[in-house]
Amino acid sequence: MQRIMILAGLALSATACAREEAAVPEPAFVQSAALLADAYQASLQAELSDALKQVGPVGAIGVCQSAAPAIAADMSGKGDLAVSRIARRNRNPGNAVPAELEALYQQLEREPLREGKPHVVTGVVQNRAVFMRALPMKDQPCAVCHGTKIAADVKAAIVASYPDDRATGFAAGDLRGAMLVTRTVR
Numbered sequence: 001m002q003r004i005m006i007l008a009g010l011a012l013s014a015t016a017c018a019r020e021e022a023a024v025p026e027p028a029f030v031q032s033a034a035l036l037a038d039a040y041q042a043s044l045q046a047e048l049s050d051a052l053k054q055v056g057p058v059g060a061i062g063v064c065q066s067a068a069p070a071i072a073a074d075m076s077g078k079g080d081l082a083v084s085r086i087a088r089r090n091r092n093p094g095n096a097v098p099a100e101l102e103a104l105y106q107q108l109e110r111e112p113l114r115e116g117k118p119h120v121v122t123g124v125v126q127n128r129a130v131f132m133r134a135l136p137m138k139d140q141p142c143a144v145c146h147g148t149k150i151a152a153d154v155k156a157a158i159v160a161s162y163p164d165d166r167a168t169g170f171a172a173g174d175l176r177g178a179m180l181v182t183r184t185v186r
């Protein structure tokens with residue numbers, strides 16, 4: 001009887017271990033995912049600040065709308081990693097948090113910053129290596145389009161393109177969304 005219990009205990013800890021191992025992606029993936037997220041973020045920021053300078057916030061909404069997915073598609077097409085942005089309170093419903101990534105996203109919601117830096121979580125979910133990094137809300141320039149006091153003309157332009165917009169009312173430090181990088185595990 002006792003032996004059976006010991007064996008059962010061993011079997012249990014073995015499965016727990018396997019699950020734990022499966023949940024951790026390779027360090028090489030995490031490294032290249034972080035670089036890709038950096039590159040996407042830098043490129044978006046450059047595009048956004050140019051647009052704000054050249055065409056102002058109303059015009060910049062159109063730039064965000066076309067440039068953000070185009071840059072993501074371009075960068076994702078280069079290798080076996082795919083990059084995108086996701087958010088629970090999203091502007092573009094196509095950027096919703098996928099159901100299977102809920103648990104990881106919730107960790108970022110609980111703690112957007114870790115040791116003063118955007119919180120990073122990783123995992124292997126349904127055969128995909130996953131890297132997720134918090135995008136904390138900032139006052140400048142984010143508040144112009146995602147903050148609590150949005151100018152009437154900007155608000156009207158947002159609603160015209162995004163009738164179901166849920167991405168306003170954020171304060172600095174809130175979790176605005178996340179950078180997501182994934183790779184299919186072979």
Ligand code: HEC
Nearest residue numbers: 060061064065068085087090091092095141142145167177
């Ligand atoms: C000129 C207005 C404008 C500014 C300024 C702006 N955004 Fe956005 N943001 C948008 C638009 C428009 C979209 C929807 C893009 C799309 O269709 O994919 C968006 C989408 C997003 C998304 C993707 C999730 C979603 O809601 O669809 C995140 C995350 C995001 N913005 C974060 C930020 C952060 C962080 C800043 C500040 C660095 C910022 N934005 C500044 C207009 C803006």
